[in-house]
Amino acid sequence: MADTKKNNALQKPMTPSSELAAVVGSGQLSRGECVSKIWDYIKKNNLQNPSNKREIIADAKLKPVFGGKDKVSMFEMNKHLAAHLK
Template sequence: MATTKKPTKANSALAKPVQPDEVLAKVVGSTPLPRTELTKKIWDYIKKNGLQDEKKKTLINADDALKAVFGGKKQVTMFEMTKLVNAHVS
């Protein structure tokens, strides 16, 4: 008898919708969305507003909306950004 493979599940933690708080909602909207989509919307916002540093692409320059998300910082690395954004979701 042949064994059937179970389909692999997507990481449920990434697929589970998270609720952006009031500060983050100014950037990504207020509806709950999966973390993958949240990250995509943040990057869309960064690119649309030209906030990625020209010389060092791993740095994000904050406008007023992102500065609130980044705890008042004017510039963060993309790795730091993930940690700071996580503080604004539930």
């Protein structure tokens, strides 16, 4: 029964940084919701590398979130997102 009360870190409401808010909005959202919104943005703007779908190509809005990098892997992206959620 204790499992139902356990607060999942992915569901805890967090506040995005101003850089991340430019992509996902400024309201509080969980890490899971944030990742989902980022993926919606990536797909809507066709930012996946066609020859390597695991690679995300940063546009002007994503670059500050990705620490100024032009492209990051899916796994690296989550690390960058974590730094922008407080």
